[in-house]
Amino acid sequence: MSSLEPAFPVRWQTMTADGRSLHVMVREQAINLLLDNDSPSFTFDPAGRLHGAFVDGRNYRRTLDNRMLSKWSERDAAGSTRRRRWLTGEEARSVVDLAYGVASQAAEQAGQTPLAVQQALDAVTRWDWKRLEADRQRFESIYTPVGILPPDQYLALVLQATHGCSHNACTFCTFYSDIPFRIKSPDEFRSHVAGVLAFFGPALAMRRSIFLADANALVVPMKRLLPLLDVLREGEFREITETRETGTSAPNTGPSPPVADALPDPTFPHLRSASLPSDSWLLPLFAFIDAFHVERKSVADWQELRERGLQRVTIGMESGHDPLLRWLNKPGSAADVLDAVRTLKAAGMAVSVIVMAGVGGMAYAGPHVHDTVALLNAMPLAGGDLIYVSEFKEQPGSQYARDAVQFGVGALTPADIRDQVAAIRSGLVVYDSSQPPQVSRYDIDEFLY
Numbered sequence: 001m002s003s004l005e006p007a008f009p010v011r012w013q014t015m016t017a018d019g020r021s022l023h024v025m026v027r028e029q030a031i032n033l034l035l036d037n038d039s040p041s042f043t044f045d046p047a048g049r050l051h052g053a054f055v056d057g058r059n060y061r062r063t064l065d066n067r068m069l070s071k072w073s074e075r076d077a078a079g080s081t082r083r084r085r086w087l088t089g090e091e092a093r094s095v096v097d098l099a100y101g102v103a104s105q106a107a108e109q110a111g112q113t114p115l116a117v118q119q120a121l122d123a124v125t126r127w128d129w130k131r132l133e134a135d136r137q138r139f140e141s142i143y144t145p146v147g148i149l150p151p152d153q154y155l156a157l158v159l160q161a162t163h164g165c166s167h168n169a170c171t172f173c174t175f176y177s178d179i180p181f182r183i184k185s186p187d188e189f190r191s192h193v194a195g196v197l198a199f200f201g202p203a204l205a206m207r208r209s210i211f212l213a214d215a216n217a218l219v220v221p222m223k224r225l226l227p228l229l230d231v232l233r234e235g236e237f238r239e240i241t242e243t244r245e246t247g248t249s250a251p252n253t254g255p256s257p258p259v260a261d262a263l264p265d266p267t268f269p270h271l272r273s274a275s276l277p278s279d280s281w282l283l284p285l286f287a288f289i290d291a292f293h294v295e296r297k298s299v300a301d302w303q304e305l306r307e308r309g310l311q312r313v314t315i316g317m318e319s320g321h322d323p324l325l326r327w328l329n330k331p332g333s334a335a336d337v338l339d340a341v342r343t344l345k346a347a348g349m350a351v352s353v354i355v356m357a358g359v360g361g362m363a364y365a366g367p368h369v370h371d372t373v374a375l376l377n378a379m380p381l382a383g384g385d386l387i388y389v390s391e392f393k394e395q396p397g398s399q400y401a402r403d404a405v406q407f408g409v410g411a412l413t414p415a416d417i418r419d420q421v422a423a424i425r426s427g428l429v430v431y432d433s434s435q436p437p438q439v440s441r442y443d444i445d446e447f448l449y
């Protein structure tokens with residue numbers, strides 16, 4: 001850090017014209033405004049876009065395509081229930097207007113503030129609903145819909161080297177049904193990356209990793225994949241990323257701001273010890289792949305990808321029960337998933353696997369849990385690896401929904417699904433107790449970009 005750069009976080013406090021206390025906190029990766037006893041509070045990215053808010057007991061998260069998800073808890077005699085819903089455009093606009101109204105009040109008082117605070121407020125007050133709507137259009141001209149990411153990558157910088165899913169036929173999955181699979185040429189990818197960098201601008205500081213999208217970009221054969229990764233070593237991209245702290249070390253978050261939806265930690269703290277090769281300069285790379293395609297690359301190929309910054313690969317395993325995998329039209333078998341994990345681990349790659357509690361309903365419940373636990377326990381998963389347990393949610397209009405009726409599999413109740421989650425978790429036997437993998441919940445409805 002040069003002597004001219006501020007030591008983050010920079011804090012500043014003022015009073016609004018109507019006598020309310022107003023705190024501004026500027027961090028490298030976010031700007032926070034907090035009124036009164038920290039509610040309402042607002043988080044903006046370093047470019048000034050509203051990222052999240054906490055107002056009247058509700059959390060709000062805005063997506064880059066300018067939608068807003070509201071989340072809150074309701075208490076009754078049975079306990080606390082988490083709720084969420086997407087706001088209408090009008091409702092989202094009212095949260096946006098409130099946030100930028102508070103920012104304007106802060107800017108009006110900012111005569112003698114530290115330079116970092118003045119610059120942050122300048123960045124924030126350039127925005128309003130109209131500009132965020134124009135920004136949405138720009139976002140949509142750069143990206144096709146970003147269907148899903150693993151939870152540890154919700155704050156990744158998504159770069160779409162491919163579009164859609166090469167398989168696109170699992171009966172339960174509707175993420176990419178309207179997006180034909182396509183591999184970008186290096187020139188197309190270069191132009192996409194340039195567009196992404198220009199779009200994020202200073203807000204890149206909020207992003208601590210790169211997610212190579214879409215669903216399974218790593219199916220791309222090495223001959224075509226390496227030139228795409230070479231794009232990330234070029235000019236502007238390299239200049240930006242090589243000076244950045246990577247997700248392998250703790251970001252400078254400072255004390256957590258009392259903002260209920262403050263910038264979440266983009267990496268799981270204890271996973272930061274997973275080390276990249278010493279000569280790596282890139283932000284760490286992450287990606288999905290289906291198990292079936294892992295074996296199309298050799299251990300040496302995976303080692304080469306690791307040397308180019310690929311830190312962890314996420315596999316949608318779903319189940320260890322082969323008849324269920326076939327019924328779901330998943331590519332590959334339980335044995336393929338095990339081989340895939342062994343190959344990746346042999347290459348020194350971290351792995352995360354996703355299993356779906358409740359998929360296959362009553363018809364498959366017993367063998368699904370049994371074989372899933374058995375498969376997970378056969379995997380050489382250790383520290384830096386992740387097991388995600390996702391509660392299955394049937395997508396309306398999916399092939400799964402039609403098959404479930406036709407074959408009478410019988411949906412499980414939410415309580416049954418939670419029991420499956422508990423059964424899977426309690427059946428896990430850690431491969432190496434000195435460095436266990438992390439087991440986490442994966443709620444696909446929490447994802448937004």
Ligand code: SF4
Nearest residue numbers: 165168169170173215
């Ligand atoms: S491989 Fe993954 S992304 Fe593709 S259809 Fe199956 S679940 Fe969906």
